[in-house]
Amino acid sequence: MMRAQFPHIDKVSIRPFVLRSQLYSSVVDRTQVDRELESLRRTKVLRIFKLNTGQDDHAIMFLDDYLNQIERAVKRMEEKNVHDLEVFEWFKIHVIDTRLEPNISHQDLCSLLSLGGKVKDNQISVLINGGVIIRQLIDPSMYWFAIPNVGSMLKGLSQGRKELLSLLSRRRYKEMLLASLEKKRLRLSPLDMRFHLRDLIGSGHLKTIKTPTGLVVRISKE
Amino acid sequence: MWKEIEKRESGRVRPRSFANRVKSSRVASLQLSNHKDIVSPHKGSVNSLQVDLTEGRYLLSGASDASAAVYDVQQPQKLEGGGLIAKHKPIFVIDKQHEHRHKYAISSAIWYPIDTGLFVTGSYDHYIKVWDTNSTQAVMNFKMPGKVYSTSMSSLATSHMLIAAGTEDVQVRLCDIASGAFAHTLSGHRDGVMTVQWSNSSEYVLVTGGCDGAIRFWDIRRAGCFRVLDQSHSQLGRRPPLLERSAMTKGSTSRSSSGGQNMSKATAVSRKSSHGNGAKHSGSNRISAKGSIKHRLHPGMLSSQDRATAHYGAVTGLKISEDGMYLFSAGSDSRLRLWDIESGCNTLVNFETVRLQTNKPIQLSVSEDSALVFVPCMTVVKAFDFWSGKTYFTFRGHYEYVNCCCYSALDQELYTGGNDRQILVWSPFISYEADEGTTRNEDSWSD
Numbered sequence: 001m002m003r004a005q006f007p008h009i010d011k012v013s014i015r016p017f018v019l020r021s022q023l024y025s026s027v028v029d030r031t032q033v034d035r036e037l038e039s040l041r042r043t044k045v046l047r048i049f050k051l052n053t054g055q056d057d058h059a060i061m062f063l064d065d066y067l068n069q070i071e072r073a074v075k076r077m078e079e080k081n082v083h084d085l086e087v088f089e090w091f092k093i094h095v096i097d098t099r100l101e102p103n104i105s106h107q108d109l110c111s112l113l114s115l116g117g118k119v120k121d122n123q124i125s126v127l128i129n130g131g132v133i134i135r136q137l138i139d140p141s142m143y144w145f146a147i148p149n150v151g152s153m154l155k156g157l158s159q160g161r162k163e164l165l166s167l168l169s170r171r172r173y174k175e176m177l178l179a180s181l182e183k184k185r186l187r188l189s190p191l192d193m194r195f196h197l198r199d200l201i202g203s204g205h206l207k208t209i210k211t212p213t214g215l216v217v218r219i220s221k222e
Numbered sequence: 223m224w225k226e227i228e229k230r231e232s233g234r235v236r237p238r239s240f241a242n243r244v245k246s247s248r249v250a251s252l253q254l255s256n257h258k259d260i261v262s263p264h265k266g267s268v269n270s271l272q273v274d275l276t277e278g279r280y281l282l283s284g285a286s287d288a289s290a291a292v293y294d295v296q297q298p299q300k301l302e303g304g305g306l307i308a309k310h311k312p313i314f315v316i317d318k319q320h321e322h323r324h325k326y327a328i329s330s331a332i333w334y335p336i337d338t339g340l341f342v343t344g345s346y347d348h349y350i351k352v353w354d355t356n357s358t359q360a361v362m363n364f365k366m367p368g369k370v371y372s373t374s375m376s377s378l379a380t381s382h383m384l385i386a387a388g389t390e391d392v393q394v395r396l397c398d399i400a401s402g403a404f405a406h407t408l409s410g411h412r413d414g415v416m417t418v419q420w421s422n423s424s425e426y427v428l429v430t431g432g433c434d435g436a437i438r439f440w441d442i443r444r445a446g447c448f449r450v451l452d453q454s455h456s457q458l459g460r461r462p463p464l465l466e467r468s469a470m471t472k473g474s475t476s477r478s479s480s481g482g483q484n485m486s487k488a489t490a491v492s493r494k495s496s497h498g499n500g501a502k503h504s505g506s507n508r509i510s511a512k513g514s515i516k517h518r519l520h521p522g523m524l525s526s527q528d529r530a531t532a533h534y535g536a537v538t539g540l541k542i543s544e545d546g547m548y549l550f551s552a553g554s555d556s557r558l559r560l561w562d563i564e565s566g567c568n569t570l571v572n573f574e575t576v577r578l579q580t581n582k583p584i585q586l587s588v589s590e591d592s593a594l595v596f597v598p599c600m601t602v603v604k605a606f607d608f609w610s611g612k613t614y615f616t617f618r619g620h621y622e623y624v625n626c627c628c629y630s631a632l633d634q635e636l637y638t639g640g641n642d643r644q645i646l647v648w649s650p651f652i653s654y655e656a657d658e659g660t661t662r663n664e665d666s667w668s669d
Contacts, residue, residue: 029610
C-alpha cells in the first residue's frame with residue numbers, strides 16, 4: 001500500500017517521504033491507517049516525524065531511507081571540516097533504535113549518546129546543525145526528531161499548498177476539474193501537483209465530487 | 223411498529239433490545255425539530271446547556287451576556303401553528319437586572335445533580351455562584367483566582383458535594399457547598415484548565431483538560447494526579463488483552479550532573495493486540511522524566527514533572543462515556559481522540575474533522591449506550607460513530623459557531639446552543655399529515 005506512493009514522488013536531493021494526510025486520502029478507513037502506521041512504527045519499519053508546517057503534519061519515512069539521508073548529511077558536513085562526527089554514529093546506533101516517538105528529552109538524549117562515548121554540549125549543537133534534531137519551541141528541554149536537509153521541501157510544501165488553494169479560490173465557483181488541475185504546474189514548489197492534491201484532500205481542505213465529466217476538486221467550506 | 227410491539231408482547235424480542243432498537247431508530251432520524259422550538263431570551267452567545275439529571279425535564283442555559291435561563295422542555299408554554307408547534311419560553315431568566323447577577327459572561331451552568339433545587343454558574347468575572355432555583359437567589363459565592371472556564375459536579379457523589387472548577391489559573395479548585403469554603407486545590411497543570419469532568423465510575427476521580435494540552439486524572443483523596451494521558455501511548459484495539467504482559471524493564475539512570483535525587487526510569491507497558499488481527503508483541507515506553515531538581519518532591523507531586531501532552535494544542539472538550547470506560551477529548555489542534563481510561567492509552571480511532579473551535583471550551587455529548595458522539599465543529603454539529611470514527615450525521619442549522627450540545631436520553635433529543643444566541647432542538651422526525659379539512663380530490667381552487 002505504501003510502496004505504491006513512492007514512485008510518484010521524484011525528488012531532487014532527498015529521499016522520498018509521505019505525509020500522513022496523503023495516506024488518509026488514499027485509503028478509505030482512517031482508523032485502519034492509524035493502526036497500521038502504529039504497528040509498522042513499533043516494528044521499526046518506518047519512522048514518523050512531526051513537521052512544523054500547519055497543524056498536525058506528520059511525515060512518514062522508511063527507516064533505511066532515513067539512515068541514508070543521515071549518511072548524506074554527514075558526508076556534507078565532513079566536506080565542511082566539522083569535527084566530532086562520531087556523534088552521528090552514536091545517534092544512529094543508540095538513539096534511533098530505541099526511541100520510537102517523534103520527540104526526545106534532553107536527559108534521554110545525553111544518556112543514550114553517552115552509551116557510545118563521552119558527550120559534550122557542542123556535540124549536540126553539531127547534531128542540531130546537521131538537522132537531525134530540532135529544539136521544541138514550547139518546551140526548551142525537548143527535541144523533535146527531524147529529517148536533515150528537508151527545509152527546502154517544507155518550504156515548497158507550504159507554499160505549494162497556499163498556491164493551490166489560492167488558485168482554486170480565485171475561480172468563480174471555487175472548483176476545477178481534476179484532469180486539468182493535474183496538468184498545471186506549481187510555480188513555487190518543487191513537489192509535483194499530485195503530492196499537494198493528495199495532501200490537501202486528506203487533510204480536508206479540498207474535496208472531490210463525481211460529475212459526469214469526471215472528478216471535480218472543490219474547496220470545502222467548513 | 224405494531225409488529226415489533228407484538229413480538230415484544232409474545233416474548234420473541236427481549237424488552238431491552240426492543241427499547242434500544244426504537245431508540246436507535248429515533249436517533250437515526252434526528253433533524254431540526256419541526257414541532258418544538260425554544261425561545262431564547264439571551265442576547266449573547268449561548269455557552270453552556272444542560273438538561274437536569276433527575277427528571278430530564280428542565281434545560282439550563284448560560285450565555286455570554288451574563289444571563290442564565292431555565293426552560294421546561296417537556297411542557298410547552300404556548301402552542302402555535304394550529305397546535306403543531308410547541309414554543310418553550312424560559313421559566314425564569316437571570317439577567318443583568320438581577321441583584322446577584324454575574325458581571326461578565328457565564329461560561330458554564332450546571333444543575334446540582336441530586337435535584338433541581340440548586341444550580342451553579344461559573345463566569346468570567348471570577349465568581350462561581352450557587353443559586354436556589356425556586357427563589358432565584360444566589361445563596362453562595364466563591365471567588366476564583368481567574369476566569370472560570372468550566373465547572374462540574376459529580377453525579378455519583380454520596381459523600382461529598384464538591385464543585386470542581388477549571389479556571390485560567392493553573393490550579394483546579396474544589397469548592398464545597400456544604401461548608402461554603404474551598405476544599406483543596408489540585409496542581410499539576412502548567413497552563414489554565416479548560417474543562418473538568420467527574421468520572422462516571424468513581425465519585426472521587428476527576429478528569430481535567432488544560433490549555434497546555436495535558437489530560438490529567440486526579441483522585442481527590444490524594445495529592446497529585448495519578449495519570450497523565452500521553453498521545454503517543456496507543457493501543458490498537460478496544461481493550462488490551464488480559465494475558466501476556468511483556469517484562470517490565472528498568473532503564474538507565476539519568477545522567478544529570480547536579481546529582482539530583484530523582485531517578486528516571488523507563489517502564490515498558492504491557493503489549494496491546496490489534497482487534498481481530500492476531501497478536502503482536504510490542505511495547506511502548508513510558509518515560510517519566512525527572513529534571514535535575516535540587517529539592518525533594520512529595521511522591522504525589524512527581525506527576526507534575528510528567529510533561530506528556532494529549533493534544534498538540536489546548537484541550538477544549540472532554541466527555542466520559544456512559545459506562546465510564548472511555549474518554550473522549552477534543553483539542554484545539556482539531557483532533558478528537560478516544561482514550562481507554564483503564565490503560566490510559568489512545569485507541570487510534572480517527573475521527574474525520576476539519577476544524578474545531580479553539581478559543582472557548584466546547585461541550586460534547588454522547589448518546590446513551592455510547593454509540594454516537596455529538597461534537598460541535600464550527601457551525602455544524604457532527605455525530606460520529608464511537609468506534610469507527612465515521613461521520614454519521616451533520617446537523618446544520620446554526621448561523622454561527624456552535625458552542626455546546628446536550629443530548630437528552632429520555633426523549634432522544636439534542637439541544638445545541640451557539641454564538642448566534644439560539645438554542646436549537648433536534649428531534650426525531652415526525653411527519654404531519656397535511657390533509658386537514660381538504661380531501662384528496664379537491665384542490666385549493668374548488669369551493
